Amino acid sequence: MMKKKQILVVDDDPAMRDVIASYLADHIYEISTAATGAETARVIAERPLDLIILDLNLGGEDGLELLRKITAMAVAPVIIITGHRRDEADRVLGLELGADDYLTKPFGLREMLARVRAVLRRSEPTERPTRGRTKRLxxxxxxxxxxxxxxxxxxxxxxxxxxxxxxxxxxxxxxxxxxxxxxxxxxxxxxxxxxxxxxxxxxxxxxxxxxxxxxxxxxxxxxxxxxxxxxxxxxxxxxxxx
Missing domain, CATH: 1.10.10.10 (Winged helix-like DNA-binding domain superfamily/Winged helix DNA-binding domain)
Structure with a gap:
């Protein structure tokens, strides 16, 4: 059986965090959650992750600064969530700091799932070894x-x-x-x-x-x-x- 992908959802809104986590868990992902930067760092230290979903609007914390720390700590790709479609500056800065994709509120869960699958797919090795092939490109x-x-x-x-x-x-x-x-x-x-x-x-x-x-x-x-x-x-x- 293929190992489940490990996804961390970082959001200080418990309702939104639970909705995202439950929806992704229903689609056969292993989900961890965090509400603060300290909890995020602990999860990253405890287990290997395949993807991190980070809401930049964390109460009392600078989401972009947390993104900077995440990209330094973890090798997993990051999808950022921004407040609304006028926040182009945050989106651009988030991409500059190492995010791989973004979602703007409000967004549909099906769109989120599509983005998650796309980021996970393109983070997979692009050159897969074939039978009898030992040399890698x-x-x-x-x-x-x-x-x-x-x-x-x-x-x-x-x-x-x-x-x-x-x-x-x-x-x-x-x-x-x-x-x-x-x-x-x-x-x-x-x-x-x-x-x-x-x-x-x-x-x-x-x-x-x-x-x-x-x-x-x-x-x-x-x-x-x-x-x-x-x-x-x-x-x-x-x-x-x-």
Whole structure:
């Protein structure tokens, strides 16, 4: 039997927290809940998680600061919940801090489930081993190495592994599969699977900014991911299959 995915729901509203937890539990997920940052940290320390759902509007706490701490503590992808559709600034900042997707209130439980499934699906390894195949695909570029099977990115000089969110990973793979080519925002949106319920170009711009901060010595003068004015972006260095 396939192991149930572990999901943590963080919300200080007990009614909303219970509704979300009960609905996801009915769809064969293992659910933990937390109402505060301290409870969240305890759950993260106690068990491996596959996904975290975080309401940014926590009474008495800064939800964005908690998101920053979560992305530093846990490798699980994060879906943030924001107050209403006018909170674009919070959504963008949440994406910049490492969230993988967002929901805006009010939202339907079926929409939430679809987002949960999508984020979990794209956080799975994209290269599955086939029978008799022992070699795994790795991409090399400018001293970096991306392992598709383990989804790990190694910095030049055997440095500390760099953590990528699901969206960052998918976006980087899109670039590595098409180096030295101009890719439009539409192509990159499709490749990174950023949802388009409220498509706005800044979704891709935010992911690009996050990748540059992780890959570029000077993100303000990028050498790897270059902007092509009015056209999109280019991954401007050669890529090898290792």
């Amino acid at each position: 790795r991409y090399g570029f400018a001293g970096w190495v991306l392992d598709m099977q383990t989804r790990s990115l190694a910095a030049p000089g055997q440095g500390k592994p760099v953590k990528l969110t699901a969206g960052e990973f998918n976006l980087l793979v899109a670039f590595l599969k098409h180096p030295m080519q101009v890719l439009s925002r539409e192509q990159l949106l499709a490749a990174s699977r950023v949802h388009d319920a409220e498509v706005y170009d800044r979704s891709i711009d935010v992911l690009i900014l996050r990748l540059r901060r992780k890959l570029e010595p000077n993100p303000t003068e990028p050498q790897l991911i270059k902007t092509e004015r009015g056209a999109g972006y280019t991954f401007s260095v050669p890529v090898e299959n290792l």
